[in-house]
Amino acid sequence: MLSEILESRAGKVKVWSAGCACGEEAYSFKIVWEGLKKSYDNLPKLEVLATDINPAYLERARAGVYSAGSLKEVKKELISKYFHWQRSKNQYAIKTALAKDVAFKIHYLLLDPPGSNFDVIFLRNNVLTYYEDRLRKNALGNVMESLAPSGLLVIGSHETLPYERHDLVRVAPHPFVFRKRDL
Numbered sequence: 001m002l003s004e005i006l007e008s009r010a011g012k013v014k015v016w017s018a019g020c021a022c023g024e025e026a027y028s029f030k031i032v033w034e035g036l037k038k039s040y041d042n043l044p045k046l047e048v049l050a051t052d053i054n055p056a057y058l059e060r061a062r063a064g065v066y067s068a069g070s071l072k073e074v075k076k077e078l079i080s081k082y083f084h085w086q087r088s089k090n091q092y093a094i095k096t097a098l099a100k101d102v103a104f105k106i107h108y109l110l111l112d113p114p115g116s117n118f119d120v121i122f123l124r125n126n127v128l129t130y131y132e133d134r135l136r137k138n139a140l141g142n143v144m145e146s147l148a149p150s151g152l153l154v155i156g157s158h159e160t161l162p163y164e165r166h167d168l169v170r171v172a173p174h175p176f177v178f179r180k181r182d183l
């Protein structure tokens, strides 16, 4: 799924985690990206922008600290590679290198997008689940403006789009991943 993006973007890949909570999605993507370095010689530079409406979440996201429980689904070797244990605080903190090129910013999803030409946008488990139809449509419209041609939109696995968009094509076999048509 990412391979087309990698092959078509020479210089830089831009990712937006929209409604990022405490940064889990943003750092998870960065970990996946670091893993790709084994298979690709010339990976483009990655820039991740993660936004949320809640400043307290963003503060925690920037600090990059997580309880052991919240990392229980992360493989042990990834934990030791990308986090260090802060015994006095009983928490894991991400290593500085993982936070490189990951930026956090306050943003309300019903306003203009916080950037443009994103190659991948994660819009999972927030407005599409919790908002009424009119607002879901507005939010999706705003987000789509900032998705690059042939970029990927990822929604939650239990979510659906509020309306059919002729500019989005489902990426099989994932019912929650869409590619923006290059019109």
Ligand SMILES: C[S@@+](CC[C@H](N)C(=O)[O-])C[C@H]1O[C@@H](n2cnc3c(N)ncnc32)[C@H](O)[C@@H]1O
Binding pocket: 018, 019, 020, 021, 022, 024, 025, 051, 052, 053, 054, 057, 107, 108, 109, 110, 123, 124, 125, 126, 127
């Ligand atoms: C359940 S969390 C989902 C986090 C992440 N996207 C994931 O799937 O793991 C929902 C997040 O969306 C944020 N959120 C809800 N409404 C929002 C809005 N209108 N604009 C920006 N963020 C919003 C909340 O503050 C919360 O951090």
